[in-house]
Amino acid sequence: MIKVNRREFPWEAGLTVQALLDNLKDAGEFLSIINSSTTVTVNRRAIPRQEFASTLIKDGDELLLMSHLVGG
Amino acid sequence: MFKVYRVNTKTGSVSCESLKEDYRYFGNRGLIAKVMTDEVNPKCDPLGPENKLILSTGLLAGTPVTTAHRLSVGGKSPLTGGIKEANVGGNVAYLLAQHGIKMIIFEDMPAGDEWRILKISANGSADLVDASGYVGLNNYALVEKLYENYGKDIAVLSIGTAGERGSKIASLQATDATTKHPSRAAARGGLGAVAGSKKIKAVVVEKAAKRFEFPYADKQAFDEANKKLVEFCTTPGSPIAGMSMGGTISLLDITAATAVLPVNNFSADFFPAEKLEKINAKAWVERANKYGGKQGIPCQPGCIVKCSNVYNNSRGEYVTSGLEYETYALCGPNWDISDIDFIAEVDRICDDFGIDTMDLGNVVAVLMDVGKIPWGDANAVRDALAQMVEGKTELGKLMAQGTDAVGKAFGAKRIPTVKGQGLPAYDPRNAKGMGVTYATTPMGADHTAGYAMDFMGDNTKKEGKIELSKNMQTVYTACDNIACAFCFPFAAENPDLFPALLKGAYGGEWDIGRIMGIGAQTIKMEKDFNTAAGLTAADDRIAEFMYEEASPATGAKFDFTEEELQEIFK
């Protein structure tokens, strides 16, 4: 189990940041946060965009997705 | 040339003049600052004859640039005691621009009790007409009646009974381009009461019979630049394209995860997971699309960002449109409520009565905090809102005077305001840059004055946040001269888009520095006005309890000293 924006999601071995973002999108989660400007932190460490595909997520990791969204 | 109408509400005369040459490179908020600086005594009574109510359109109004038709409403605020600009979408600015009208300035006050409507006719003439048949109506019924009398090809800016009664948190409501309902609010600072003090019930703008032609310096260059902006906004995966998916409410997933979301009168704690599930972005999108509701609609003609929405009840009947993150958060989790239908109902009541949902969110949260309304009790809130709209009980009257008034009356220790204005939906302890903006902007607690969220770093840390807020205040104030906050700040990251548009429109040399200069000059005029009005560094403070109470979620307090905050003006 991992946490994304404080919500629990299942984990599987070999899960990368990029695969997680793709899965979340397919499941209709965080749709307007996941875009070309999304920042991802894993256990508070920011992951560079070019490393999304190679960064493995471990069981129990806590991720935060942020995007340049503004509120009105 | 662009026209300025000057309306003397005492004599009933309306005159027309050309936009002054030194006003030419300002729009919206910048024009308000110019008029306030040149014409209004900073020490005046906001609800007296010396104050003015100003409407203005943007630098690119009258062109096809997306989101260029925001309307600004300005004057001295009865809530903050300082200068105020409230910015609204809808179709009013679009129709004003069709007539070539850049500003309307309402002056003085009538001696008697006659209410009036300013009507801009299809031929561009402006007249004050009798509003006696409309007084006492709230915005939805008022607009329906105006459509019956003038047809549906009009745009309306109006006040409800809140503005008539001088509520310090009264809004002016603008008709939405898609729904035609008065659901867009120039909400902040109680400017609806300034309209009420001048006995102006509404401004009605008919579609122009002959459209004003924008005097482009180089139309071809302008068209090319505009094509690039459209491409930028519509590229899949861009943050702008994402705005049409869940609108601003999608932000809740981020603020809830970082304890930035206001919960139980800004307790700075997390909203419990089981409640959050009922109200998060996914729940919102599912509920909002049900029963014929819609996402991704434009509030003004020509907007391709389309962050707005229509919300229907379970019978498929329209409830409200343009429900935004701020209302959703402040009238939801901040009251310990996670019922989307109820939040939509509150939004409708506020738009109809003509009151700021953000201040109302704070008013009710304070009433809950002092035990006058139980936490999470929707029925008790309904009852309090009914009292406020009716305006007969002491509680009802008090609620319409804003968060400070309610807090003081009940001896509350936790009053979430800056300069008397209720906080928007970002807790300043866990969103420190936003806190700096709330404290220091001449507007009072206002998130759109400088959206200082650090998307790459830690928002609970104070390092770098003064600089971030300063930069963002400049960007957003420049934005408030030109276009919507959901378009311009993103596009401004590309240094060529808006300079090329302004060059095509006005000629001369434009770069991003010149555009930011407009923002900086606007803030300078506003700050000077506030200083002359008597506001000091002591007013540039966040709500006191936020310096003392640590966030249970993160341990953060709002820990900027007065000196540190004043750095922003250097």
Ligand code: SF4
């Ligand atoms: S981006 Fe949203 S608020 Fe701005 S003009 Fe478009 S619909 Fe209206």
